[in-house]
Amino acid sequence: MSRTPLELVCPAGTPGALRAAVDAGADVVYLGFRDETNARNFPGLNFSRPELRDGLAYAHERGCRIYVAVNTFATAGNPGPWHRAVDDAAELGADALILADIGLLDYARRRHPETRRHLSVQASASNPTAIAYYHETFGVQRVVLPRVLTVTEIARLNAQIPVETEVFAFGGMCVMAEGRCALSAYATGRSPNMNGVCSPASHVRYEQGVGGMVSRLGRFTINEFPDGEPAGYPTLCKGRFVTGGCAGYLFEEPTSLDASAVLSELMAAGVRALKIEGRQRGRAYIAEVVAAFRRAVDAAARGDPVPPLGLGGMTEGLRKTTGAYTKTWR
């Protein structure tokens, strides 16, 4: 039996990545401006206004939509850059705005009521009451769910809310409730939720030693990878620390999310869209991952088994997990 395919929402950090995503079969490309108004504010990444205009034209000509993430929280007393980001995205013709800050949601609703508003994962809304509030107050039409819910919990949630849900399908495995995590801010003084970057590059150092590579974030040693061992990002949540004389991972080991094994279950749970993480990744990642998930989503929609995606080489630490979707209490 054929079912409506999940919408495939794909990342782009550069115009080259946007074209790669569109060409590989993305239904939607999400992106941000080149500043702190979005949660992937990495050096040299993201879009200028003219690049967004060109990207919109490229995508729309090929039947692909563009969502613009303005999903950090505006600095106290300085909402100007966030308001400009919302205005410019809406006026250039973005198909939806991805927002987290309630002040910005209110601004977008009043100034650009015709532009769809999606609730960013940064808002970390994961219960019916919170989601109903965002819908009734700000006209939010879709919620991106944090990566902390099981498939069963998502199904239960979908039965109680009046909006679409979008869930992460592949990429960075954030183990904390997004928008609430202060680990990176504690280590660096710069907040992912305000400045738009977790483990900012300005505070990251890699050192090649005799036995391997040491990664550091600010004053903290995050990990020491012996030669030949696959490496991971320099985030505190995936740090390997010595306790009681033994080195081990406190929260999570270096690994990436891969929900391809539960696509049918997510469809049955009422999920509307799948999000691939990785605006900071290169064109090669975008092209390969988007093409693989295009095949997977289409197979799931036909009711066929999802084929193996072969994306192991793209994963952090060269490992993958279904994360909280199949979580069992330990």
Add this chain to the structure above:
Amino acid sequence: MSLSPVLLAGFVLRPLPPVLLQPALDLAMSLMRRRHSDVFERLDTLENASFLIDPVDLPFCFALRLGPPAPRLSAVGTADDMESPSAALRGPLLVLIRLLEGRMDGDAAFFSRDLAVEGDMEAVLTLRNAVDSGGIDLAEDLLSLFGPLNGPARRALGVAEALFARAERDLETVRAAFVAPVEGRCDTQTARLRDLEDNLADLRTRMPRANVSGTRAAKHGAARL
């Protein structure tokens, strides 16, 4: 580092002074600036940054200096010949080329340890994101120099690529033949190690029981036999 045509070419190039490469590198940079101005616009924020680019299978390194009057690429004998680079990138030449052309993801190369980076990570990310966005295709860039001779040059490049691929396959066959006996011994050692670990695990599961029965025996005044 693996056996590859690049590694062998490096042995051939070893006696040559790196300065002989300068005219070719100047031409390459001039071509890049003309055909990929968007890449250099994204690098604007790195006014005075410099990068050591170390193809680990070649006997020399590249120094990329972005400072005024114009970005410059030069060859240096060793990493020590470049004074205080902002950052260093190390990997096999083919990995570095694939990264430059956006055919390989930088994070994936880092995860697999094919790429090593040190120094100013803001500069590294800016460089990575700029070149990844640029749509650089070295073959097409090179062919653009040939004007009306583009057709024959393209055919010659095709032949060269086929020869390189053939050499790569042949060398892999040679490598596999050389390491096969060692791999066989490694497999044997691995199997023995696994047996020993299983035995150790078995002993560990028995130990508490022995301790418990020993304690009980002492409590009941059992004699030691």
